[in-house]
Amino acid sequence: MRIFKLVVNNIEEIIASVLFCTVITLLFIQVIARYVFGTGIAWSEELLRFAFLTMVYFAAALGAKQGAHFRVTLLVNILPGKFKKVLEIIQYVISFAFNGFVIYLGFKVIYEMKDFPQISPILSWDMRYVYAMVPIAFVFVTVRMFIRMLTDFGIIKDKTA
Amino acid sequence: GCGSSSTESGGKKETGEKIVIKYSLPDAAIDGVPAYEAAKSMKEKMEKYSNGQIEVKLYPGGQLGSEQKNVPDVQKGIIEMAMITAGNMTQFSPSIGVYDFPYLFMSREETYKVVDSITDDLNELQIKESGTRSVAWLEQGFRHLTNSKRPVNSMEDLKGLKIRVPNNKYVVEAFKSWGVEPVPIAWDETFNAVQQKVVDGQENPYSSIYQSKMYEVQSYVTELHYKIWLGCIIVNDKWFQGLPQDIQEAITKAGQEVMQENRDLMVKTEADLKKELEAKGLQISGPPSDEEQWMKNAMSIWPKFYGELPDPTILDKAMAVLGREKP
Amino acid sequence: MLETWGIWIVLFATLLLGVPIYISLGISTIFVLTFSHIPLDIVPLDMVKVGDMFPLLAIPAFIFAGAIMERGGMADQIIDVAKIFVGKIRGGLALVTILGCMFFAAMIGSGPGTVAAMGTLMLPAMLRAGYDKKFGAGVCATGGTLGILIPPSNPMIIYGVMANVSVGTLFMAGMLPGAIVGTALMLTCYFIARKRGYKGMDKTYTTKEIIQIFRQNIWSLMAPVIILGGIYSGIFTPVEASAVACFYALFVGRFILKKLTLQGLWDSIKLTNITSGTSMIIVGVSVLFGRFLTLYEVPQTVAAAMLSISNSPEVILLLICLMLFMLGMFMETLSTIVILVPILLPVIIQLGIDPVFFGILWVLTNEVALLTPPLGANVFIAMTIGKLSLEEASRGALPFMLVLVAITVAFIFMPDLILFVPRLLGNYAG
């Protein structure tokens, strides 16, 4: 149970770490294969791209969880406390709107790909799975943002954030 | 439009005025590059034959991204027209794989004959599989092998060379059949990879070798004839069908003429290009001495890919035109 | 018209409201898309494209390598060597810090990463020797900016990917300016130290000792040779070099120096994850933003407007640098590259300015941005290490920052100096 909780609480970090380690290991193997064994690995480039894409967006969920995303804090810093809260609400509304667009449009495009499928050129994967990584990761981004918002406004006490 | 009926929103008559066609091509905007010459001519002719109802905006040099990303753009109506090589189109329309079979064409003339006779059938398949149609098929010559290490006159010479190939499994398998594991790299990163000697060689037609200045970083050319560079100018079929009859005709007519211009240009310029590349210091050694063997090995992979063609009769039709049996 | 202006208005409004930068980029594009003929399907299609900008992986990988080098004891080794060269000069510890940063910068690609590694070791040492806290923090923060000028460099990787310029060539072009800036910073340290009466270190090295130190620290000294040498001899690409750096650092830290613990490894991975999580997503969304600008031919409009001000490359470059210095106060370096390269590059090309030279100038302005408050990543780290206020730390960095600004302006008039190395070593034709 404890392990299950640990995994759930840190799922994005685990996914991002595993992907990062996989990607640099694959790259390293690529170098070794080329210079020690004099051969390329035809499928590695494509796999690396897909893994990198997934890593980027899942790591973004981690950034949302820690509230670490880059922003311009000029106005936030000079405004008095009362306006700060209003500003925060506006920030969250805009952020949720964007996430909503990405999730909706992402799944819509994947759904529509049933008519005209795309097959990855080397590995022959159905590209819908690759495209799906963006909206799926954004579901995680949204959940983390939501938890953070509730914590920010003192509605819940969150120990994982 | 708010992205609702996506395929129809782009290129519609904007406030009752012009039909804007955004035309993306990844090739460089350099005069003499066949795909760019075709694009300029296509623009001029479409605007002329539509009596100015069409306005074409050209985006050369990959401004709007790679070929593989432009196909979904056309499918979704983000852009109206794009130039895509056959090898990159295969992942969206597997039937176009028919042009990926190594040593399908022995000459330029054979290519023209087959393209002219199967284009309508192929277009039907392409529309069904990808929602796009080709308005013209262009060629840029046979893809020759270049490298920086040594002259390649036999399959033995090829062994141990690291060769960049496009992201296409037919090409990967062909090179494997010749005893090397190639490195698939996207076109826009190829020059860097070759320049930094991450790979020793690559394969492309003379026009691409010239235009990308590949001669600065490569020394030896082997004239392989395993594959001719073919590319199509695609549009969204649903968008096309929704255009007024006269506009459709203008586009089709422009496509036909551009296709003929492209052939005239290639026949006329390729010999000059070869001379020019030799003057730049490339050592061109003709076909490998054991070409029969290359052909035999590469054609042994054909049966692997028969299953990739949704309608195998398209290959049969091509073979019938050529008067040969498939292996 | 609405499309061209609307996108900027919404972008700046949301940025000012403190919305995360990637969301500002995305929502401003979506906003104008709803008024355009371009379907919104472009949003997910373009966000997938970051997979093709795969060389960006080098950024988290160099962060990881740097973190491992710091925790695995390679940072200490570099300082031991730097002491031999400049330790005895007046203000020796400050000079050692800068030289150490130069060495370390040749292994990793990040500015803050360099401050973290060198500052953690050198700032306490300087304080123990009686240096002024502000001065020490300023030296560490500024020395750390060399992390992005001396190759490998994260901003160069981003610029290369966005501007379609060879990252390898950019790396070469950074070498000479890196050496010049490093030397200028050391001179600044020397003059300040003289004025304040800071002494050099007492230790004198015998030839035997020097040989011994070199032999002991050979593994760390070899790292830049392997990483940069590997890139230029064509053994690997810049992105592969970042993976090689990771494995080299792991190997040396664990098996040679035996200082890398499991906790150290985990901390490094966590640091890497948060860096990729916050910087890569901005690039991911910027593809969408940039394509919208291209489709609406915004860069051409901006180019025309700028060229109507002046046709002189120097004047335009001065204006651009001024703008980047100002933006650098509020914006993080990678974001300015991602947002502005698609706009400014056509102007540069039209004026016949070399894109590699322009890239290095941009990185120089980024160095300043790492120091200017309120948002200066290097100053933040230095102030945390030295337990100072932001104001104190930035005041300490001020003299060095002025030197950086002066050098940047000087380089505008000397493009050949920046392009010298790539022309010599890389057959660069520009």
Ligand code: NA
């Ligand atoms: Na560096």
Ligand code: NA
């Ligand atoms: Na700053």
